[in-house]
Amino acid sequence: MKQLIQGGRVIDPANHIDKKADVLVEDGKIAAVGENLSAEGAEVISAEGKVVVPGLIDMHVHLREPGQEAKEDFVSGTRAAAAGGFTTIATMPNTRPVVDDAAVVRSLQKRAEDEGIVHVKMIGALTKGQQGKELAEVGDMASVGAVAFSDDGHYVQNAKVMLNGFDYLRSFDKVIISHDEETSLVEEGSMNECHRSAMLGLKGRPTVAEDIAVMRDIMLAEYAGARFHVAHISSAKAVEIVRQAKKRGVRVTAEATPHHLTMTDECVDLKDSATKVNPPLRGKADVEALLAGLKDGTIDAIATDHSPHAEEEKDVEYALAPSGFPGLETAVGVLLTDLCHEGKVELPLLISKMTAEPAKILGLTDAGTLSVGAPADITIIDTELKWTVDAEKFYTRGTHSPFVGRKLKGKAVLTMVDGRIVMRDGAIE
Amino acid sequence: MRNDVLHEALMKFFTDAVRRLPMKELSGLAKNKVSLRGKHVLGLEDFSREEIELVLETAKEMKSIIHRDIKKVPALRGKSIMTVFYEPSTRTRSSFETAGKYLGADVVNITAGTSSIVKGESLRDTLLTVEAMGFDAIVMRHKQEGAAEYATKVVKHPVIVNAGDGAHAHPSQGLLNLFTLLQYKGRLEGLKVAILGDILHSRVARSDIWGMRRMGIEVHLAGPGTMLPRFLAEEPGIFVHERVEDAIRDADAINVLRIQLERQKAGLFPSKREYARLYGINNARLALAKKDVLILHPGPMNKGLEISPEVAYGDHSAIQEQVQNGVAVRMALLALVLMGGKAQ
Numbered sequence: 001m002k003q004l005i006q007g008g009r010v011i012d013p014a015n016h017i018d019k020k021a022d023v024l025v026e027d028g029k030i031a032a033v034g035e036n037l038s039a040e041g042a043e044v045i046s047a048e049g050k051v052v053v054p055g056l057i058d059m060h061v062h063l064r065e066p067g068q069e070a071k072e073d074f075v076s077g078t079r080a081a082a083a084g085g086f087t088t089i090a091t092m093p094n095t096r097p098v099v100d101d102a103a104v105v106r107s108l109q110k111r112a113e114d115e116g117i118v119h120v121k122m123i124g125a126l127t128k129g130q131q132g133k134e135l136a137e138v139g140d141m142a143s144v145g146a147v148a149f150s151d152d153g154h155y156v157q158n159a160k161v162m163l164n165g166f167d168y169l170r171s172f173d174k175v176i177i178s179h180d181e182e183t184s185l186v187e188e189g190s191m192n193e194c195h196r197s198a199m200l201g202l203k204g205r206p207t208v209a210e211d212i213a214v215m216r217d218i219m220l221a222e223y224a225g226a227r228f229h230v231a232h233i234s235s236a237k238a239v240e241i242v243r244q245a246k247k248r249g250v251r252v253t254a255e256a257t258p259h260h261l262t263m264t265d266e267c268v269d270l271k272d273s274a275t276k277v278n279p280p281l282r283g284k285a286d287v288e289a290l291l292a293g294l295k296d297g298t299i300d301a302i303a304t305d306h307s308p309h310a311e312e313e314k315d316v317e318y319a320l321a322p323s324g325f326p327g328l329e330t331a332v333g334v335l336l337t338d339l340c341h342e343g344k345v346e347l348p349l350l351i352s353k354m355t356a357e358p359a360k361i362l363g364l365t366d367a368g369t370l371s372v373g374a375p376a377d378i379t380i381i382d383t384e385l386k387w388t389v390d391a392e393k394f395y396t397r398g399t400h401s402p403f404v405g406r407k408l409k410g411k412a413v414l415t416m417v418d419g420r421i422v423m424r425d426g427a428i429e
Numbered sequence: 430m431r432n433d434v435l436h437e438a439l440m441k442f443f444t445d446a447v448r449r450l451p452m453k454e455l456s457g458l459a460k461n462k463v464s465l466r467g468k469h470v471l472g473l474e475d476f477s478r479e480e481i482e483l484v485l486e487t488a489k490e491m492k493s494i495i496h497r498d499i500k501k502v503p504a505l506r507g508k509s510i511m512t513v514f515y516e517p518s519t520r521t522r523s524s525f526e527t528a529g530k531y532l533g534a535d536v537v538n539i540t541a542g543t544s545s546i547v548k549g550e551s552l553r554d555t556l557l558t559v560e561a562m563g564f565d566a567i568v569m570r571h572k573q574e575g576a577a578e579y580a581t582k583v584v585k586h587p588v589i590v591n592a593g594d595g596a597h598a599h600p601s602q603g604l605l606n607l608f609t610l611l612q613y614k615g616r617l618e619g620l621k622v623a624i625l626g627d628i629l630h631s632r633v634a635r636s637d638i639w640g641m642r643r644m645g646i647e648v649h650l651a652g653p654g655t656m657l658p659r660f661l662a663e664e665p666g667i668f669v670h671e672r673v674e675d676a677i678r679d680a681d682a683i684n685v686l687r688i689q690l691e692r693q694k695a696g697l698f699p700s701k702r703e704y705a706r707l708y709g710i711n712n713a714r715l716a717l718a719k720k721d722v723l724i725l726h727p728g729p730m731n732k733g734l735e736i737s738p739e740v741a742y743g744d745h746s747a748i749q750e751q752v753q754n755g756v757a758v759r760m761a762l763l764a765l766v767l768m769g770g771k772a773q
Contacts, residue, residue: 195660202596204659270579316552317575317576319573319575
């Protein structure tokens with residue numbers, strides 16, 4: 001079976017391609033990328049006026065399965081991914097039970113195969129039960145396919161445990177992803193510590209909590225000679241700490257989220273818990289530092305930290321609401337609207353941060369590229385399509401997003417996984 | 430006689446009866462340019478200067494009612510008010526209740542310990558229950574910041590009056606402080622007010638800051654560094670000091686906040702003794718302020734800790750007056766949001 005994606009602007013950062021070209025897909029694999037490819041015997045998919053990119057990768061997603069299916073599961077979560085243009089997502093292990101042994105990893109892989117419509121990679125817990133005390137069976141999990149390890153949602157408070165993690169995982173060449181906010185400084189905090197938090201009386205989560213945590217983990221990774229990835233970096237100082245570490249040759253990478261790249265703590269409104277997220281939305285200077293870091297390569301990847309919660313959980317007083325919101329279905333629109341169309345970031349750079357770069361961090365050789373022979377995971381983006389974010393139309397179970405009601409320009413209009421079209425014009429096929 | 434005819438006749442009788450009653454104290458409402466009718470009272474950040482002035486003017490009229498032999502006007506007759514308190518309170522709850530009753534409203538109180546709240550009923554369901562009973566206003570206190578804002582999303586008909594939500598806001602306290610300042614000083618614009626103590630956890634301090642800044646008062650905050658929120662002084666007119674002396678100097682008034690004793694256990698100050706010595710307000714410190722300095726305290730006081738008895742009961746103290754003003758201001762608030770005056 002052949003498909004020809006015709007006439008689009010093909011951006012494939014992994015192969016340094018950015019030109020008008022056709023993409024030929026044969027039996028679920030990329031067969032050719034070039035100009036005026038023959039359409040003979042192929043189903044033609046017109047991409048005229050649109051952008052054709054490797055299927056997007058989101059390396060930081062919470063699918064909530066097992067145990068929290070009221071928030072999300074593999075069915076709803078992978079559909080949300082497809083709707084947003086993502087063909088590969090990596091799901092975090094802070095589920096109930098925690099994904100901290102190979103048996104759970106395997107059973108989830110089976111669930112993903114049976115129910116998922118995009119590729120799902122498993123991130124295992126770094127410590128047993130994400131308790132931050134003893135290492136989980138990371139070697140076992142790595143051998144069955146866990147792509148990285150993280151106690152995401154929690155900061156590993158004990159430095160010796162973290163150092164053990166770095167030392168132990170070095171030989172497996174797997175990265176540790178850390179949610180870096182020093183616990184004692186953020187307990188009960190609901191928003192960035194800033195003038196607004198001072199005036200609203202909301203307990204703050206200061207940037208210094210992130211800065212010292214990022215600094216500690218970088219120092220430990222450097223000492224151990226191991227790989228380390230900063231999840232959802234949000235503070236200007238932390239960006240500078242990563243920049244300096246990279247200059248010294250530390251094997252550190254970092255990701256930023258669409259919301260931290262585009263929104264500030266000024267958005268926080270006590271009436272709507274949608275803006276509550278960890279780390280919190282930061283100040284204007286932090287957002288600018290994130291953009292600078294994105295452009296100079298300090299920040300390697302964009303990840304959504306897709307964190308859906310059930311309507312009834314989020315629909316409570318601001319201080320009581322759980323942190324996080326869904327991000328898979330709004331990422332492309334928000335990034336194009338607020339970064340690309342505003343002239344802040346060039347489209348190829350953005351695509352690189354959502355394809356080739358996260359693939360590199362997670363060691364995925366079969367994703368994030370349009371190389372001949374690679375699985376035909378392809379996303380077509382209409383950068384000019386105008387739409388309004390409507391929670392009613394979400395595939396995710398999460399409802400509270402700070403982007404609800406936003407008028408956006410740009411959207412994924414087709415998602416192909418292994419040559420199979422899973423989303424066309426916003427509808428799951 | 431058919432039921433609806435009977436109903437109509439009764440209504441006419443009552444309406445006329447109400448009209449005949451002396452209500453001159455409320456006659457001024459209609460003349461104002463602004464109206465608070467139907468407005469949720471969440472925090473003073475939502476109040477314009479004109480709206481605050483309207484409350485203060487109305488409260489002055491209300492205060493005269495408290496001094497009457499018959500303390501009852503029918504302004505809110507037929508209106509119903511539920512107070513919902515998730516946190517303990519003596520003066521605020523009883524002050525709202527008294528205010529509602531002086532105005533002729535029916536007031537019902539529920540508190541966390543004696544209601545379905547202890548059975549785990551969510552705030553949403555409690556609010557919907559109150560709304561279903563037909564209440565026109567819900568006066569609520571809750572430990573979570575933003576609880577009152579959340580309530581406005583849940584109910585459609587009742588007006589929400591925030592009687593304190595976490596460290597966020599206590600708007601009626603902010604208004605009664607302004608009312609008391611105006612009573613003693615004859616003006617608000619240009620005053621210098623010091624607020625001392627645990628600013629970080631204080632909803633009173635925040636409502637003071639919003640309200641006082643709106644009225645042109647310079648606000649000087651002081652307390653131990655552990656109890657001062659960072660980044661507060663980013664706006665003009667707000668000054669943060671780590672030595673109480675610097676805040677008090679030449680102050681027209683000092684609002685002394687209550688120190689919650691559990692803050693010591695949380696490590697925010699080393700001992701009561703040290704707090705009293707370094708941050709407590711006493712006659713020696715009072716000498717730094719203006720001669721006619723006014724002392725406010727939201728109560729209940731820890732005498733000998735944040736305030737010495739000689740100051741609490743001294744000539745400068747307006748602490749008892751604040752309590753009476755609290756009733757007047759709450760009468761004004763309830764009357765304005767539940768009857769209002771039409772904007773012209």
